Amino acid sequence: MSSRNSNRSARALFLWAIGLAAMLAFGTAAAPAHAKTITVTIQKLVFSPANIQAKAGDTIEWVNKDAFAHTATVKGGWDVMIPPEKSASLVLKKAGPVDYFCRFHPNMKGHVTVSP
Amino acid sequence: MAIRMTAVLAASCLFLAGVPAHAAEKPTDPQIAHIAYTAGVIDIEAAKQALKKSNNKEIKAFAKDMERDHEAVNKQALALVKKLKVTPEDNPTSKALTKAAKAERAKLSKLHGAAFDKAYIANEVAYHKQVNGALNDVLIPSAHNPQLKDLLETGLKIFQGHEEHAEHVQSELK
Numbered sequence: 576m577s578s579r580n581s582n583r584s585a586r587a588l589f590l591w592a593i594g595l596a597a598m599l600a601f602g603t604a605a606a607p608a609h610a611k612t613i614t615v616t617i618q619k620l621v622f623s624p625a626n627i628q629a630k631a632g633d634t635i636e637w638v639n640k641d642a643f644a645h646t647a648t649v650k651g652g653w654d655v656m657i658p659p660e661k662s663a664s665l666v667l668k669k670a671g672p673v674d675y676f677c678r679f680h681p682n683m684k685g686h687v688t689v690s691p
Numbered sequence: 692m693a694i695r696m697t698a699v700l701a702a703s704c705l706f707l708a709g710v711p712a713h714a715a716e717k718p719t720d721p722q723i724a725h726i727a728y729t730a731g732v733i734d735i736e737a738a739k740q741a742l743k744k745s746n747n748k749e750i751k752a753f754a755k756d757m758e759r760d761h762e763a764v765n766k767q768a769l770a771l772v773k774k775l776k777v778t779p780e781d782n783p784t785s786k787a788l789t790k791a792a793k794a795e796r797a798k799l800s801k802l803h804g805a806a807f808d809k810a811y812i813a814n815e816v817a818y819h820k821q822v823n824g825a826l827n828d829v830l831i832p833s834a835h836n837p838q839l840k841d842l843l844e845t846g847l848k849i850f851q852g853h854e855e856h857a858e859h860v861q862s863e864l865k
Contacts, residue, residue: 620848642763643849659763679756680852681859 612636612664615685617645617657620677622685629667629689636664646678647685654678717833718782724772725779726788726830727843730822731761731768733792737818740796741811750808753860757815757853764846771842805864812861819854823847 610632616623618640629635639645639657647655647665652673657663670691677683718726734757741754772779795814802810826847834840 619845620852642767643760677852679760679856680849681855682848682852 610634610666614638617641617683620645620680620683622647622683625684626686627688629687631667631670631689631691633689634664634666635687636662638662644679645683647675648678649673649675718784718830719780720835720839721777721780722782722784723830723834723843724768724777724839725781725785726825727846728765728768728779729785729788730825731765733788734815734818735761735765736792736796737799737811737815740799741807744799744803744807745811746804747808747864749860749863750811753812753815753856756856760849760853764842764849767842771838775836775838777836777839809864812857812864815857816854816861819850819857823850823854826850 610630612634613627613629614636615627616638620641620643622637627635635647637645637647637655637657639659639661642659644659645657647653647657647663653665653675655663655665667687667689670689673687673689675685675687738754738758738761741750742758745751745754799807799810799814826843831840831843831847834843
């Protein structure tokens, strides 16, 4: 009698644990589907990768490994300051192709294709 | 006039040294380090003069960028020569560059307002062109130490960026 009871409660606990695991797994899996962060590294005055594909709502994070300040600037659009050895990020709002460059070193160029 | 001749001579020496016939006159690493550092100091001083004299927003912003970048490059250069235990060595090219820069500063000090801005930015375009030519044709190919070469190559990319930036500011002034 008592062993049957403890069996039942063990099974209930087991089912509950599976349910919780499934919820957790679903919850964490669902988050990146909404928006992701794309990292672009800046080293020796080069944006790398120089060409990226993103979706509206995604974030670009620029990681500046240079000892120099850079920017990610779009003519008539965004102007992100990226201090030396620091990071800066931007949420992409509009869909479309975007060419960006560094205002301080206009020979540094990058491109983002933002899909809706 | 004599000063200007020296400047021209210095510029042509920088380029001539790259010609294979003059291979024996290639600068050594301690000389290259000195030339690169001197070239940076010159542009920092030019920036300081512009920050003091100009009232133009674009010119002041450009001068600040030059001051910040060249100070950062020179800081890296000093750290590198210390690490490599290289003592930068003064040489005729560094001396000529410094002399020409002094003359340019004196010339600019007599100008005011828009005339100063125009002359400063024109010199920045010309100066970065000259230094980039020297880096590309002489200093980088002559450098022996790979770390020094690497720093010079990064420097060249920065200065090429400055050259484009200066040309952009110059076109906006007109």
